Amino acid sequence: MSDALTTVAVAMFAGAVRVSTPFLFVSLGECLTEKSGRINLGLEGTLVFGAMSAYAISYLSGSPWVGVLAAGLAGSMFGALHGAICRLPKVSDIAIGIAMMLFGTGFAFFLGKGFIQPTAPRLQAIDLGFLVSDPQMKVALQINPLFFIGLALAVVMWWGFANTRIGLVVRMTGDSATTARAMGVSVDLVRFFATTAGGFLAGVGGAFLSLFYPGSWNEGLSSGQGLMAVALVIFSRWNPIACVGAALLFGAAGALGPALQSVGISQGYHFFNAAPHILTLAIMIATSSSKRSLKGAPGELSITK
Amino acid sequence: MSEAGAGRAIGVETVGMTKIFGSLVALEDVSIRVRPGTLHALLGENGAGKSTLVKCMMGFYQPTRGEMLIDGREAAIHNPREATEAKLGMVYQHFTLVPSLTAAENLVVSRPDCPAVVDWKREIAALEAFMATMPFRVRLDTPVAGLSAGEKQKLEILKQLYLDRRFVVLDEPTSVLTPDEADEMLGLLKGMTSRGELTILMITHKFREVTAYADEVSILRRGRYVGGGLVGEMSTDDMARLMIGDAEIRERAARVERSDAPVVLELAALFASDDEGLPAVSSFDLKVHAGEIVGVAGVSGNGQSELIEALSGQRDLDDGRILIHGQGFEPVRDQMDRFKVCSLQEEPLRNSAAPRMSVAENMALRTFDKPPIASLGGWLSPGPMRAKARELIERYRVKTPSTETPIENLSGGNVQRAVLARELSGDVDVLIVANPCFGLDFASVAEIRTQLLEQRNRGAAVLLVSEDLDEILELADRIVVMSGGRITLQARIGETDRTAIGHAMAGGH
Numbered sequence: 138m139s140d141a142l143t144t145v146a147v148a149m150f151a152g153a154v155r156v157s158t159p160f161l162f163v164s165l166g167e168c169l170t171e172k173s174g175r176i177n178l179g180l181e182g183t184l185v186f187g188a189m190s191a192y193a194i195s196y197l198s199g200s201p202w203v204g205v206l207a208a209g210l211a212g213s214m215f216g217a218l219h220g221a222i223c224r225l226p227k228v229s230d231i232a233i234g235i236a237m238m239l240f241g242t243g244f245a246f247f248l249g250k251g252f253i254q255p256t257a258p259r260l261q262a263i264d265l266g267f268l269v270s271d272p273q274m275k276v277a278l279q280i281n282p283l284f285f286i287g288l289a290l291a292v293v294m295w296w297g298f299a300n301t302r303i304g305l306v307v308r309m310t311g312d313s314a315t316t317a318r319a320m321g322v323s324v325d326l327v328r329f330f331a332t333t334a335g336g337f338l339a340g341v342g343g344a345f346l347s348l349f350y351p352g353s354w355n356e357g358l359s360s361g362q363g364l365m366a367v368a369l370v371i372f373s374r375w376n377p378i379a380c381v382g383a384a385l386l387f388g389a390a391g392a393l394g395p396a397l398q399s400v401g402i403s404q405g406y407h408f409f410n411a412a413p414h415i416l417t418l419a420i421m422i423a424t425s426s427s428k429r430s431l432k433g434a435p436g437e438l439s440i441t442k
Numbered sequence: 443m444s445e446a447g448a449g450r451a452i453g454v455e456t457v458g459m460t461k462i463f464g465s466l467v468a469l470e471d472v473s474i475r476v477r478p479g480t481l482h483a484l485l486g487e488n489g490a491g492k493s494t495l496v497k498c499m500m501g502f503y504q505p506t507r508g509e510m511l512i513d514g515r516e517a518a519i520h521n522p523r524e525a526t527e528a529k530l531g532m533v534y535q536h537f538t539l540v541p542s543l544t545a546a547e548n549l550v551v552s553r554p555d556c557p558a559v560v561d562w563k564r565e566i567a568a569l570e571a572f573m574a575t576m577p578f579r580v581r582l583d584t585p586v587a588g589l590s591a592g593e594k595q596k597l598e599i600l601k602q603l604y605l606d607r608r609f610v611v612l613d614e615p616t617s618v619l620t621p622d623e624a625d626e627m628l629g630l631l632k633g634m635t636s637r638g639e640l641t642i643l644m645i646t647h648k649f650r651e652v653t654a655y656a657d658e659v660s661i662l663r664r665g666r667y668v669g670g671g672l673v674g675e676m677s678t679d680d681m682a683r684l685m686i687g688d689a690e691i692r693e694r695a696a697r698v699e700r701s702d703a704p705v706v707l708e709l710a711a712l713f714a715s716d717d718e719g720l721p722a723v724s725s726f727d728l729k730v731h732a733g734e735i736v737g738v739a740g741v742s743g744n745g746q747s748e749l750i751e752a753l754s755g756q757r758d759l760d761d762g763r764i765l766i767h768g769q770g771f772e773p774v775r776d777q778m779d780r781f782k783v784c785s786l787q788e789e790p791l792r793n794s795a796a797p798r799m800s801v802a803e804n805m806a807l808r809t810f811d812k813p814p815i816a817s818l819g820g821w822l823s824p825g826p827m828r829a830k831a832r833e834l835i836e837r838y839r840v841k842t843p844s845t846e847t848p849i850e851n852l853s854g855g856n857v858q859r860a861v862l863a864r865e866l867s868g869d870v871d872v873l874i875v876a877n878p879c880f881g882l883d884f885a886s887v888a889e890i891r892t893q894l895l896e897q898r899n900r901g902a903a904v905l906l907v908s909e910d911l912d913e914i915l916e917l918a919d920r921i922v923v924m925s926g927g928r929i930t931l932q933a934r935i936g937e938t939d940r941t942a943i944g945h946a947m948a949g950g951h
Contacts, residue, residue: 302558305551309540316538320552321523432718436541 141400144273148399151277152392153385154284155350159184159359160384161287162342163366165294166335168377170216171370172298173331174311174324174437175223178234180339181363182241183215187343189249192354196257204257205283205344212340213333215241220332224325230439238363252354260349281349283341287381290338294377307331311435339363361414368417372424374433390416451641452513452529452609453478454499459508461494468494471508472667474660476609478513479638481631483656483673484645485685487883488854491665492645496611500532501525512609526554531607533598535614541587545580545597549604572604577630591618591743596627603640612644616651617909620741621944628655647685649678663687686884698899703732704767706903707872712762714745714752722748724927726762730872730903735894737918737935738907741947745927746907747788750876753905754785756793766872779808782871786878790861797850801842802831804849805864830867838863839889855886862893873897876907891917911943925949 163180170177187208195204219237223230263282266275298304310317310327317324346362347354369387373379394409425431454476461469469491476482486492498505501519510517512528519525525532539548550556550565566582573579580589580597589597595615602610612631616624632655634640646652652659653673660670661684669684670676707730716722722745730736740746751757753764755773764771766781773783787793795804806815806827814826831845840859842852849857858878865873875894879887894917898904908914914921915935923931923946931938931946 299547300560300562302551302556302560305543305547305556305560308543309551312540312542313538315536316540319522319534319538321526321554426719433542 144400145396147271147273147277148396149389149392152396153389154277154280155388156391157384157388158281158284158287158345158349159342159362160366160369160387161284161291161381162345163339163363164369164373164380164384165287165290165377166212166216166338166342167367167370168335168373168375168380169294169307169338170328170332170335171438172311172375172435173307173328174314174435175220175230175328175332176234176367176439177216177219177237177332177335178231178364178367179215179219179237179241180234180335180366181359181361182238182245183212183336183339184241184343184346184363185359186215186241186245187212187340188347188358189245189252189343189354190340191344192257192347193249193252195259195348196252196255199258201258201260201348204348205260205341208340208344209337210340212343213337215340216333216336217329219336220329223332224329242359246356249354249356253356257348257354259352260345262349281345283345283349287384291377291381298377308435311437314437339366342366365413365417368421371431371434372420374431375435376433387413387416450608451478451635451638453641454530454609454643455511455514456495456499457509457511459495459498459510460506461491461498461503462506468665469498469505470665472662472665473508474667474670476641476643477658478641479635480657481628481635481642481644481655483652483659484643484662485647485652485659485681486662487647487685488881489664489883490662490685492662493613494665495662496532496613496643496645499525500530500611526605526607529606529608530611531602531605531609532611533595533602533613533615535617537586537594537598539586539594539597539601542585544583544585545589546582548586548597549582549601552601552605569604573600576600576603577633578627591741592620592623592627595619599627599631608639609641609643612642614645614647616646616648618742620947621911621940622948624651625654631655649681652681653678661685697895698733700733703734703901705729706732706767707905708765708768709753710763710765712749712752712764713760714748714757715760716745716748721760722927723752726927726929728905728922728929730905732871732903733898733901734920735898735904735906735918737914737921738905738924739911739914739921739943739947740909740924742909744924744947746876746909746924748927749924750785750787750874750907753874754787782869783874784808784865784868784870784872785874786858786862786865786876788877788880791850791854791857794861795849795857798848800846801835801840801849801852801860802828802845805831805834805860805867808864808868834860834863834867838893855882858882858886858890862890866893866897870897870900870902873902873904874907875904877909878906879908879910879913911940923947 163184167177167180190211191204191208194207195201215237219233222228222233260281262279265278265280268278269275298308306322306327310322310324314324346358365387369383370380373383390412393412394406397409398406457473459469459472472495484492494503497503499510501521501524510519517528519528543551546566546569549569550560569582578596580593580600586594595618619627628651631642635642644656656673658671659673659676659681661668661681663685709726709728712723712726713721714723726749728736738746748757752759753773771777771781791797809815810822815822817823828845835842838859840863841856849860852860878890894904906914906918918935920934921938921943922929923943925947926949930949931943
């Protein structure tokens with residue numbers, strides 16, 4: 138029994154590292170966008186489109202890293218489009234986000250039809266298995282470089298929000314647009330760039346899905362991870378470092394189903410696969426209050442206004 | 443810094459400044475002269491054109507006609523950035539500080555030459571050195587959201603000096619301060635101007651501040667310059683007459699005195715929390731008798747809004763009981779109706795009206811489910827609703843094109859009258875009022891205060907929460923001062939004075 142428990146624990150750890158990467162990238166992107174005072178719900182579409190373009194470009198160019206870059210650029214286009222539409226007067230960023238989500242997924246399916254069959258070169262993992270002797274752990278320590286890039290990015294963002302001009306300007310714009318205007322900062326421009334950069338990160342998160350884990354392109358690839366990442370940003374209270382922890386937690390929850398299956402518990406497989414969705418709901422309920430406003434929320438966000 | 447700053451104050455002059463928005467002439471041929479090193483007061487009612495004038499000076503608006511002289515030289519200010527370059531600055535009534543940033547972050551980010559990567563050790567040392575030369579200081583490492591209103595106001599002014607502005611416009615700078623804080627701040631600013639470090643143009647409507655601190659005054663009415671000069675040469679009566687003009691003001695109702703009136707509204711140990719979940723109102727006990735106005739004074743943000751919201755059903759009570767005529771009261775619709783509780787919220791368009799519904803519908807919000815408006819089966823009859831609205835519009839002098847106009851199209855004073863008409867149209871036993879005259883012109887203020895006094899004289903128990911101490915001193919029979927969510931002073935009007943009230947506002951006993 139304890140063997141099975143260890144197996145499940147190791148599998149969940151491995152899963153947490155593996156599954157968390159797209160969550161991490163999308164939530165860091167969304168964190169940046171929301172810090173500037175805008176919500177981009179379209180990141181689900183960006184994620185799927187990023188996955189498709191990474192796979193296609195990797196297949197066509199033969200280099201998965203070119204695919205990652207292409208996904209990022211495609212993602213920034215989506216972000217830029219969202220940012221450009223939202224700077225028009227009387228436009229709701231939430232409605233545009235939902236439209237962009239549908240557009241992104243639909244467009245990805247349309248362009249990606251031809252890439253479901255072929256096999257594209259995948260991203261190679263960094264093998265840290267030499268650190269341990271346990272064979273299960275050896276497999277679990279096959280970690281994708283994007284995970285480390287994501288970790289580094291979270292630290293850089295956390296430091297940058299407090300110590301750089303760009304970081305201060307983004308926080309100022311997100312917390313009080315009138316102040317930003319009084320300081321001569323163009324609120325629309327800051328939000329445009331923040332949304333574009335956020336789109337880039339979400340696109341890269343998509344590349345991870347199609348080029349590493351699960352590592353193929355099909356239409357059911359994302360299953361709402363882009364949307365869950367939005368909830369995750371709220372859960373981590375707009376703190377990039379907390380985003381890492383939240384992404385790992387969601388990753389572990391996502392790995393629960395496969396982990397139980399690996400020790401022979403296949404009953405309720407689909408139920409356990411739904412764990413991240415249930416976790417999303419549970420966390421949102423547990424951390425919300427009808428009497429309190431969200432702490433740490435940027436003052437300009439359309440959901441908290 | 444203060445030594446080096448001496449003699450650097452700038453003088454600013456406007457010549458024939460005119461601003462026209464569409465068909466509205468907001469500013470007409472206004473020429474004022476603010477001499478360097480003076481504290482100049484700009485007096486006027488709401489809508490008199492004060493903000494339009496200073497916004498033209500600061501480059502937010504382009505004047506339709508007229509020009510500006512800085513230190514005697516003609517200067518064109520096309521946008522706020524050019525105003526900054528000319529060392530002109532403004533402190534707005536609504537703070538332009540970023541709540542989640544610390545004071546230090548706010549100061550550094552406001553600098554045009556803010557470095558790409560901030561070396562906090564050096565910046566903090568530089569800020570400390572700057573603070574040491576200033577007459578007042580603010581904690582640098584606390585997020586602005588955690589500062590008191592007075593500290594925020596000080597930080598705003600420090601920011602202007604940090605940015606080396608030498609002509610600063612202050613828009614009603616003392617509206618969020620206790621009288622003591624206001625005196626301290628104005629005294630310090632006055633010192634800076636008379637040392638020639640700074641020139642200040644202060645928008646205000648408080649005569650006391652003008653006579654005590656300003657060197658000169660300019661008065662605007664309906665977009666025109668109507669008078670001004672050295673403060674020493676004008677009486678407050680002169681200023682008031684110039685400011686109000688010959689507007690017709692309704693006679694104030696006389697006060698009917700009575701004794702042994704029963705307690706109508708009783709608040710017993712109320713506790714309520716703010717949006718952050720922190721305690722905002724703590725063990726609040728108060729009795730209001732029939733035919734009495736109890737004024738709740740205090741600096742804004744000391745729990746008054748939470749108290750009002752809890753009493754009018756917009757916020758849950760954490761603990762405590764509300765009693766009316768000795769019976770428990772819950773602020774829900776049928777009990778408000780049964781106990782005859784009415785409330786007049788601050789900013790009525792936001793808090794107690796449906797902006798896009800018509801005037802008639804808004805006036806029926808308390809009565810639409812009762813005959814004659816509601817008939818059998820829950821159908822509404824528009825006829826009686828309009829008839830009732832027409833009667834109220836007549837009686838309360840609401841200026842509206844028709845009963846079907848969306849209420850958001852009315853001016854502030856008329857929205858307030860319409861809501862007042864709705865709340866007072868039935869019998870009123872308990873009336874809860876918050877800042878009823880905020881942002882209204884003199885005529886509306888006088889009318890609304892008269893209505894409140896009439897309700898009092900008819901025997902209603904009135905709880906008046908106001909940030910305007912003069913309003914409370916004029917209307918209330920008893921005063922209660924709130925600070926930090928608690929009552930710090932309770933006295934009959936006439937048995938206390940401004941000094942005691944001021945200390946209580948600051949939290950003292």
